Amino acid sequence: MKDFLKVVTLEDAQTKLADHWHPKRQTTIISLEEASGRILAEDVTSKINLPPFDRAAVDGYALQASDTFGVDETNPAKLSRIGEIHAGKQPEIKVGSGTCVAIATGAVMPEGADAVVMVEDASEVNGTIEIRRAVSPGENVSEKGSEIAEEESIALAGQKISPQVHGALHAAGVQEVKAFEKPKVAVISSGEELVEFGKELQLGQIYDINGPTICDSVRACGGEPTHLGIVSDDALEIKKRVRKALSKHDIIITSGGSSAGSKDILPETINELGEPGVIVHGLAQKPGKPTLIAIIKDKPIFGLPGYPVSALMVFNQLVAPYLRELSGIPEPELGSVQASLTKKIISARGRRELVPVKLIQGEEGTLARPLRRDSGAITSLANASGYIDVPLSQEILEEGEIVTVKLYEGSELA
Amino acid sequence: MKDFLKVVTLEDAQTKLADHWHPKRQTTIISLEEASGRILAEDVTSKINLPPFDRAAVDGYALQASDTFGVDETNPAKLSRIGEIHAGKQPEIKVGSGTCVAIATGAVMPEGADAVVMVEDASEVNGTIEIRRAVSPGENVSEKGSEIAEEESIALAGQKISPQVHGALHAAGVQEVKAFEKPKVAVISSGEELVEFGKELQLGQIYDINGPTICDSVRACGGEPTHLGIVSDDALEIKKRVRKALSKHDIIITSGGSSAGSKDILPETINELGEPGVIVHGLAQKPGKPTLIAIIKDKPIFGLPGYPVSALMVFNQLVAPYLRELSGIPEPELGSVQASLTKKIISARGRRELVPVKLIQGEEGTLARPLRRDSGAITSLANASGYIDVPLSQEILEEGEIVTVKLYEGSELA
Numbered sequence: 001m002k003d004f005l006k007v008v009t010l011e012d013a014q015t016k017l018a019d020h021w022h023p024k025r026q027t028t029i030i031s032l033e034e035a036s037g038r039i040l041a042e043d044v045t046s047k048i049n050l051p052p053f054d055r056a057a058v059d060g061y062a063l064q065a066s067d068t069f070g071v072d073e074t075n076p077a078k079l080s081r082i083g084e085i086h087a088g089k090q091p092e093i094k095v096g097s098g099t100c101v102a103i104a105t106g107a108v109m110p111e112g113a114d115a116v117v118m119v120e121d122a123s124e125v126n127g128t129i130e131i132r133r134a135v136s137p138g139e140n141v142s143e144k145g146s147e148i149a150e151e152e153s154i155a156l157a158g159q160k161i162s163p164q165v166h167g168a169l170h171a172a173g174v175q176e177v178k179a180f181e182k183p184k185v186a187v188i189s190s191g192e193e194l195v196e197f198g199k200e201l202q203l204g205q206i207y208d209i210n211g212p213t214i215c216d217s218v219r220a221c222g223g224e225p226t227h228l229g230i231v232s233d234d235a236l237e238i239k240k241r242v243r244k245a246l247s248k249h250d251i252i253i254t255s256g257g258s259s260a261g262s263k264d265i266l267p268e269t270i271n272e273l274g275e276p277g278v279i280v281h282g283l284a285q286k287p288g289k290p291t292l293i294a295i296i297k298d299k300p301i302f303g304l305p306g307y308p309v310s311a312l313m314v315f316n317q318l319v320a321p322y323l324r325e326l327s328g329i330p331e332p333e334l335g336s337v338q339a340s341l342t343k344k345i346i347s348a349r350g351r352r353e354l355v356p357v358k359l360i361q362g363e364e365g366t367l368a369r370p371l372r373r374d375s376g377a378i379t380s381l382a383n384a385s386g387y388i389d390v391p392l393s394q395e396i397l398e399e400g401e402i403v404t405v406k407l408y409e410g411s412e413l414a
Numbered sequence: 415m416k417d418f419l420k421v422v423t424l425e426d427a428q429t430k431l432a433d434h435w436h437p438k439r440q441t442t443i444i445s446l447e448e449a450s451g452r453i454l455a456e457d458v459t460s461k462i463n464l465p466p467f468d469r470a471a472v473d474g475y476a477l478q479a480s481d482t483f484g485v486d487e488t489n490p491a492k493l494s495r496i497g498e499i500h501a502g503k504q505p506e507i508k509v510g511s512g513t514c515v516a517i518a519t520g521a522v523m524p525e526g527a528d529a530v531v532m533v534e535d536a537s538e539v540n541g542t543i544e545i546r547r548a549v550s551p552g553e554n555v556s557e558k559g560s561e562i563a564e565e566e567s568i569a570l571a572g573q574k575i576s577p578q579v580h581g582a583l584h585a586a587g588v589q590e591v592k593a594f595e596k597p598k599v600a601v602i603s604s605g606e607e608l609v610e611f612g613k614e615l616q617l618g619q620i621y622d623i624n625g626p627t628i629c630d631s632v633r634a635c636g637g638e639p640t641h642l643g644i645v646s647d648d649a650l651e652i653k654k655r656v657r658k659a660l661s662k663h664d665i666i667i668t669s670g671g672s673s674a675g676s677k678d679i680l681p682e683t684i685n686e687l688g689e690p691g692v693i694v695h696g697l698a699q700k701p702g703k704p705t706l707i708a709i710i711k712d713k714p715i716f717g718l719p720g721y722p723v724s725a726l727m728v729f730n731q732l733v734a735p736y737l738r739e740l741s742g743i744p745e746p747e748l749g750s751v752q753a754s755l756t757k758k759i760i761s762a763r764g765r766r767e768l769v770p771v772k773l774i775q776g777e778e779g780t781l782a783r784p785l786r787r788d789s790g791a792i793t794s795l796a797n798a799s800g801y802i803d804v805p806l807s808q809e810i811l812e813e814g815e816i817v818t819v820k821l822y823e824g825s826e827l828a
Binding site: 032033036048050051052053086087088089090091105106107108147148152154155162163164165166167168169170171172173175191192193194197198201202203204205206207208209210212213214216217219220232233306308312377378379381382384408 | 446447450462464465466467500501502503504505519520521522561562566568569576577578579580581582583584585586587589605606607608611612615616617618619620621622623624626627628630631633634646647720722726791792793795796798822
């Protein structure tokens with residue numbers, strides 16, 4: 001068996017990666033219909049005036065404001081109703097002094113009218129409209145372009161197309177937007193013992209957990225994952241699969257197959273695919289020791305540990321920020337919370353450790369309950385709200401101590 | 415023109431609704447592959463033991479722990495290496511005292527062995543394995559069922575299938591889950607002046623904004639929206655469209671067409687469709703006055719205001735909680751934040767008012783900047799992070815006052 005991997009800190013790994021890989025955001029033009037949730041790659045301005053015409057802001061009577069000056073309940077203006085304007089129609093009527101037109105909210109103001117009296121402030125008496133309240137010019141009228149003017153800014157580059165923004169873009173007559181391209185990510189699970197989900201397990205076999213979990217996580221970071229399935233520890237097969245992945249994807253994520261076992265041929269195999277090959281082999285933290293980073297054809301290959309809890313933690317720490325950077329998704333808003341530790345934690349001195357915890361909303365505030373730390377513990381995977389990052393220098397965290405819990409995306413307080 | 419609608423408070427509207435409508439969650443069995451993001455409708459237990467067999471937790475040598483008792487660097491045990499076990503394979507070898515087997519992480523423990531010595535603590539010298547560190551029985555072995563035992567609980571009813579939970583369910587051999595059904599929601603936009611997105615605008619026309627915005631929002635609350643398009647203010651057409659919606663959907667949402675204009679025929683038309691018909695017509699708040707709630711064939715019809723900002727606010731306040739209840743989605747975690755008001759707000763006394771604000775992360779904390787409150791303001795729609803709920807009794811909020819901002823889903827701090 002060969003020498004074990006040479007570990008580096010996460011920060012050193014990021015620096016090495018930066019020497020070889022310069023992730024660049026790509027953009028794409030998509031129709032607004034398909035743009036929900038995407039991130040804008042450029043500022044968007046309105047194509048139209050909104051409203052595109054002067055329109056009534058209330059139901060009532062369009063008239064000349066000067067006809068109402070000085071009127072009140074006891075001394076109403078009496079105007080002749082010369083027609084009616086519905087929303088969506090072009091008015092063919094002209095309002096002069098002494099006349100008015102019944103108008104619906106949203107309808108185009110008729111020529112000659114400069115204000116609308118609300119329906120509540122008027123009554124029809126024998127075909128004459130009595131106006132009991134004065135209005136000033138422009139009152140109850142939404143002027144052309146008052147909601148958005150043509151060329152006015154609607155949304156900014158980097159903004160997510162939320163339901164609200166989506167609506168505003170629609171309103172502004174925008175039909176296509178330039179958005180950041182979703183990075184294409186190939187996901188490969190490696191290990192002789194892995195079996196595709198749904199098949200019968202033979203002795204010695206377990207289901208592939210990392211494939212679907214990592215695909216979900218890639219999606220949450222704005223990437224477009226393709227699960228290329230399971231490869232056995234066969235150099236030729238691995239080479240074939242990774243080569244295929246490189247041809248069609250921007251980033252390759254493998255899991256398993258990079259610890260120091262006699263069958264761990266992933267690093268050698270990847271090195272045969274091109275320069276510079278493997279640039280990091282081993283992170284100085286727990287979990288994450290058997291992590292590999294390689295660059296082939298200017299594309300990064302992230303080799304995550306095989307244990308699901310470890311794989312997900314290293315994904316969140318190492319890979320997720322690059323995916324979010326590429327897809328334009330901001331770092332999660334609720335990145336971390338303060339919580340009180342329910343149980344003492346003893347960590348290995350001289351090694352950074354990430355301890356999964358479940359957050360509980362107690363009466364005295366938020367509590368962090370440490371979960372099992374053996375790399376395989378699946379219940380930790382399902383129950384963890386996030387993790388505590390215990391630095392190299394720290395060995396003991398006391399019960400009741402206030403700790404910072406970095407949250408998993410989409411995790412909720414119980 | 416007929417009398418204006420009779421307004422009630424939101425709470426009264428909810429009470430009236432509760433008299434006539436008893437929303438019940440439906441469940442559905444879906445394959446785990448399609449279950450990402452869904453909400454579990456029942457507790458899930460493991461179908462298998464994980465690991466399904468005793469397995470090596472590290473790369474090293476499987477042996478009898480008793481053979482290592484008392485050994486150290488200077489006095490190693492010397493064992494005969496009788497074979498090698500790879501992950502995924504059924505071992506056909508038996509370990510007796512004085513022998514050991516090279517074993518990979520994740521591989522099945524051979525018969526007779528009860529511990530694994532890490533590869534770092536052993537060396538091969540002329541075909542003999544020298545063990546330099548003692549192990550106790552069970553050391554570096556993951557026992558069958560130690561990660562999950564058969565029938566052990568994996569995830570609970572109400573839990574969201576996050577990437578982590580998805581992985582754990584895969585690991586546990588779960589192939590299908592019972593999840594809450596997504597409520598089917600028909601979305602109809604009403605108004606003569608509305609034009610489908612993408613078409614050329616004629617004078618008097620504007621694009622339909624509410625259709626896509628409400629569909630997005632329904633999706634965010636776990637519902638499955640279908641946009642049934644735009645209807646004009648024609649009684650027959652409205653009746654046809656709503657009847658169609660009732661036949662295939664659980665909830666109908668319309669927008670526009672329910673204020674007091676001469677052409678607002680929605681309430682009458684809906685009343686002709688069945689009993690009890692319209693149960694609420696008008697909310698005592700701003701925005702939201704022209705809101706309608708009806709029940710036909712035990713299904714609710716929510717008639718939202720036509721103005722996009724108003725429609726979205728009333729949707730979030732009135733409709734969203736029911737959709738989340740039905741789909742099992744918890745209320746958004748980051749429901750509200752405290753922020754300092756950048757500008758005085760004068761609200762109408764005697765009416766509840768929802769004021770849209772943009773949140774800004776300032777140096778002295780989070781600031782809330784009030785946005786334009788005229789119902790049509792589209793830029794408010796795109797920029798609002800959330801809103802302040804100003805109660806009936808309150809008239810003035812001072813600059814610098816700390817207010818509670820209820821957040822829109824997916825909104826971010828700028």
